[in-house]
Amino acid sequence: xxxxxxxxxxxxxxxxxxxxxxxxxxxxxxxxxxxxxxxxxxxxxxxxxxxxxxxxxxxxxxxxxxxxxxxxxxxxxxxxxxxxxxxxxxxxxxxxxxxxxxxxxxxxxxxxxxxxxxxxxxxxxxxxxxxxxxxxxxxxxxxxxxxxxxxxxxxxxxxxxxxxxxxxxxxxxxxxxxxxxxxxxxxxxxxxxxxxxxxxxxxxxxxxxxxxxxxxxxxxxxxxxxxxxxxxxxxxxxxxxxxxxxxxxxxxxxxxxxxxxxxxxxxxxxxxxxxxxxxxxxxxxxxxxxxxxxxxxxxxxxxxxxxxxxxxxxxxxxxxxxxxxxxxxxxxxxxxxxxxxxxxxxxxxxxxxxxxxxxxxxxxxxxxxxxxxxxxxxxxxxxxxxxxxxxxxxxxxxxxxxxxxxxxxxxxxxxxxxxxxxxxxxxxxxxxxxxxxxxxxxxxxx
Amino acid sequence: xxxxxxxxxxxxxxxxxxxxxxxxxxxxxxxxxxxxxxxxxxxxxxxxxxxxxxxxxxxxxxxxxxxxxxxxxxxxxxxxxxxxxxxxxxxxxxxxxxxxxxxxxxxxxxxxxxxxxxxxxxxxxxxxxxxxxxxxxxxxxxxxxxxxxxxxxxxxxxxxxxxxxxxxxxxxxx
Numbered sequence: 001x002x003x004x005x006x007x008x009x010x011x012x013x014x015x016x017x018x019x020x021x022x023x024x025x026x027x028x029x030x031x032x033x034x035x036x037x038x039x040x041x042x043x044x045x046x047x048x049x050x051x052x053x054x055x056x057x058x059x060x061x062x063x064x065x066x067x068x069x070x071x072x073x074x075x076x077x078x079x080x081x082x083x084x085x086x087x088x089x090x091x092x093x094x095x096x097x098x099x100x101x102x103x104x105x106x107x108x109x110x111x112x113x114x115x116x117x118x119x120x121x122x123x124x125x126x127x128x129x130x131x132x133x134x135x136x137x138x139x140x141x142x143x144x145x146x147x148x149x150x151x152x153x154x155x156x157x158x159x160x161x162x163x164x165x166x167x168x169x170x171x172x173x174x175x176x177x178x179x180x181x182x183x184x185x186x187x188x189x190x191x192x193x194x195x196x197x198x199x200x201x202x203x204x205x206x207x208x209x210x211x212x213x214x215x216x217x218x219x220x221x222x223x224x225x226x227x228x229x230x231x232x233x234x235x236x237x238x239x240x241x242x243x244x245x246x247x248x249x250x251x252x253x254x255x256x257x258x259x260x261x262x263x264x265x266x267x268x269x270x271x272x273x274x275x276x277x278x279x280x281x282x283x284x285x286x287x288x289x290x291x292x293x294x295x296x297x298x299x300x301x302x303x304x305x306x307x308x309x310x311x312x313x314x315x316x317x318x319x320x321x322x323x324x325x326x327x328x329x330x331x332x333x334x335x336x337x338x339x340x341x342x343x344x345x346x347x348x349x350x351x352x353x354x355x356x357x358x359x360x361x362x363x364x365x366x367x368x369x370x371x372x373x374x375x376x377x378x379x380x381x382x383x384x385x386x387x388x389x390x391x392x393x394x395x396x397x398x399x400x401x402x403x404x405x406x407x408x409x410x411x412x413x414x415x416x417x418x419x420x421x422x423x424x425x426x427x428x429x430x431x432x433x434x435x436x437x438x439x440x441x442x443x444x445x446x
Numbered sequence: 447x448x449x450x451x452x453x454x455x456x457x458x459x460x461x462x463x464x465x466x467x468x469x470x471x472x473x474x475x476x477x478x479x480x481x482x483x484x485x486x487x488x489x490x491x492x493x494x495x496x497x498x499x500x501x502x503x504x505x506x507x508x509x510x511x512x513x514x515x516x517x518x519x520x521x522x523x524x525x526x527x528x529x530x531x532x533x534x535x536x537x538x539x540x541x542x543x544x545x546x547x548x549x550x551x552x553x554x555x556x557x558x559x560x561x562x563x564x565x566x567x568x569x570x571x572x573x574x575x576x577x578x579x580x581x582x583x584x585x586x587x588x589x590x591x592x593x594x595x596x597x598x599x600x601x602x603x604x605x606x607x608x609x610x611x612x613x614x615x616x617x618x619x620x
Contacts, residue, residue, distance in 0.1 A: 320543045327531070361504070 002288050006428045008418065015415030022408020026093035030264040033198040034079075034135060046094075071404050087160055088399035093409075094159035095395040100409035101150060102247065103271075103387050104417045105143035110272025111136040112203055113236055113265075119206075120230035125299055127441035128291050130210060130432045131425070132280050137273070138424030140203050144196040146416075147247075151192055155185040161190075161395045164253045176253050183250055191246055195239040196320075202232040213434035222436060240265055248387075251394035255333045259318055264390075266311035271383045273303045274376040279421070281369050288430055295446040301366035305356055311383075312353040337389060340398045344385045352381030384410065450595040453580055454606045455588050455613040459485045462589040465609035467493045469593060472605060477592040480584040481588040499568075510556025513598055514549040580617070 013104030031037045065158045115133040154162055164176045164183045170258045177182065206225055213221040249260050257263075277300040283289045322330050337345045355378050365371045392400045432438065456462040462485065468478055495551060519538045522545070527535040534540040565573060584590050595602060595616070603614055 316543075316546065320546065323543050363500070 001427045001428075002422075004422045005286075008422060012285075012415045012418040012422075015411045015418065017415075019408045019410070019415055021410025022404050023412055026096060026405030026408065030090050030093060031086060034083050034086045037089065038079075038082045041082055041085065058307060076282075079299035084397065085399055088396040089394045091160055092399060092401075093405040094161055095153075095391055096366060096405040096409040097412075098150060098161060098395075099384070099387050099391050099406070100413040101143065101147050102391075103384050104413045105147055106137060106268045106387070107271045107275050107417075108139040108143055109136050109199060109240075109259075110265075110270075112140060113233070113240075113278060114269060114272055114276070115206070116202070116229040116232050116236065122226070122232055122437065124437045124440040125444040127432060127435045127437045128289070128444075129280060129300075130435070131428060131430045132283065132289075133276055134428075135421050135425035136275055136279060137203050137207075139420045141200045142416065142420050144200055146157065146413075148189075148192060148196060149389045151189060155189060155294065162250060163251060163394075180252060183253060188246060188250075189240065195243050198232075198235050198239060200426055202228065202235075206232075208248055210432050210434070211428060214429070214432065216434055219434075219436055222434070240268075241362055248390050251391060252333060257329065257330075258319055258324070259314060262309075263314040265319055266307060266314050266387050267383050270301060270304060270307035270311050271380055273300060273307060274379045276300060276371055277304065278380075279425075281373060283425070283430070285369075290327060291431060291442045293445065294369075295444055297369070298363075298366045298446050299374060301360055301372050301375075304372075304375065305360035305366070308356040308360075308379060309351055312349070315349070316353075333393075336393045336397070338439065341389055341393060341400065345389050348385040348389065349384045351378050352386065355379075355382075376384060449591045449619040450599065450616060452595060452599075452602060452606060453615040453617060454591045454593065454609065455581070455583075455615075456591070456610065457588060457612050458583070458610075459488075459589060461610040462591065463488065463491055464515070465591060466608075468609050469591070469606070474602065474605075475594045475596065477594050480581075480590040482585055482587060485589075499561060499565060502564050502578070503557045506560035506564075507557035509555045509560075510553040511549055513556065514545070514552035518545040518548060530573040532591055610620050 018320060031040060091137050111133050115137060116132070117123075117128065118133075153159065155165055157166070160166065164179070165185055165188075170176045170180065205228060207260075208222045209225040209228070213219070213225070244261040244264035248264060249256060277297060280292055280300070281297065319334060322334055356375050358365055359371060359375050388402075435441075454465065456465060459481065462479070462481070466479065466488065467474065470491070470493065479488065479492065481488070515538075522541065523535055523538050529535065533544060538545075557566070579585060580590055581588060593602065593606065599616065603616070606614060
């Protein structure tokens, strides 16, 4: 039995409190009106040079006199620019929270998919890690509630992340009108509820079955779990794909990509496996997993390596097909990312591909704990940035910045994640001893 | 020093593994072991060093990658930078996504083929090469351990007889 160390508990509470303060600060420091944004923009112009300031004053004077079409034009574009920036800045703390909520939810959902794959494939090596995976998926119900509340708030127009939820935008946008059969608020919420209910149901059910199997005399729970896992994988594949359209792709309702669901899945599964490896190494370091040997970690590291490359493959396939054909309606997605998000957009390729490729290629390195931990942290940061670059260009545009809102949102959700996961780990023995493959798994070596 | 070897035959890979461990513990020198199929852990029991072929494959892959980059840059950017369907041929990086499939395939091609050729050369395999197995049964169901005779021959034979061998042959080294 694992006991949740009070140190880690305090740490998770500290993260939550720190995160909460930062998130609150992020919401309070958004500008309250377009005028504020104008002042802010002007100040930033002033700091750039006096010429810009003079120009601004000139145009305002001319605007007041209503003289000269050219100048009023530029003043008008100043106004719309300020209004855009205002909406973006209003969205910024919401988007930061959304990226963090989705990121940790995705980790736990990916761990659930990996767990179901291990059951359906009757894998022999991973049985000793099942309780770790179950611990990580314990965040799933909590994360689902948080995300669902977020979606309800979005549909109540508390924020402006999903532009298709705004009737005024839809009224002037024929493209969105044509998608209104799918992209409408009630259907969106019903779909989200169905996905989440299905995932959470499988999670709770599988947990119940493995715990029952621990003290069972036959393997009926195990066979039931095998069948449920296979069925869940079918359900997951469909819902995961639709989830990625609903929750991420609909942020850019004018754009679509067919392999987007797979791409999100790749990000999900690699982050989940990395988290499984990190939690296992932590618990083993504390002496709770003496039946996990470095061959198990080697296998996890191989999965991290393989799925990192799989993620890159999908990233590149999506990017290259759109770049190559260069159809204007599709390519805007990458144009905005290339122009305004160059460093995170290209930097995540280094974090998610080049670094794991070079570090985890060597078989010996995959058995060294601190190598796995270092690469794991890099991979997790890389995939956070991946989600960031999926969400932010649609919601905050050129006003992005990884500042207090973003970091404290991550800290807040990380604190909840750690608290929930390690509480769940302390609820059950860390060895699923009823599983028929447990002997094979304990003796597994590569 | 004589050039004699003793060929001890076994009909089970578990017995062979135990025999290899005993012979090594008694400090006799195992020349070679012939098996019909890969025996898991035999290389460890014999104390053979790990292979470095993966390292060569990595280097060959780097060569292939560099070759592809050089080739595409030379042909598409330097030699005759035509406008083909509006693709930006001003610099390598502007047009790089279009070259990636070739860069990838050539890395794999070089890594795979040169590694296989390295394997053939290091293990001395080629067409019309004369087969080296000491007994045709080693390709079917027999395992043969060759131990060099160094000193007392009858001692070694009686030692090997106790390791579960089914047949022992003393031959000149070929």
